[in-house]
Amino acid sequence: MRTQRQVVDYSLRKRAVLRELLAGRVGTYDVCDASPYLKNAARFHGEPTDERCPICRSENLTRVHYIYGDELKQSAGQARTLAELPVLAMTLREFQVFVVEVCLGCDWNHLVEQYLLGRDGLAGDPEGGPEQDAVGGAAAPGTRAAGRRRREAQR
């Protein structure tokens, strides 16, 4: 998404949890604890993926997008479909998105990533930066001054 910024990727933490599970240091009950709210959000607002659940390997994971931010008022903390996010990103200045993956088969759930969306990301757009640099680089006065110095040296 165009205004996406400050992305935090939690895949390392997820791999660590799966390692702990494989090693028997945590049980599946500890990691497969999706609440009824989360599962409902996955059913009604979730984004299906092609990714198999790492625990039961019988269901594909569903991703739920939770939104947070002062501008959202009573909608803060609600789940939104992926299709709704770009619309919100163009109307609001800034809000936080938390992406959680859920397995509706075994209740595995984990935070996948978080990021900011909103129109504030369009200000300070890095495009156009290089152009400004190019203008600065073609500083003709500097070249002229150098030429003058050379001429002065010849005298």
Ligand SMILES: [Zn+2]
């Ligand atoms: Zn599962």
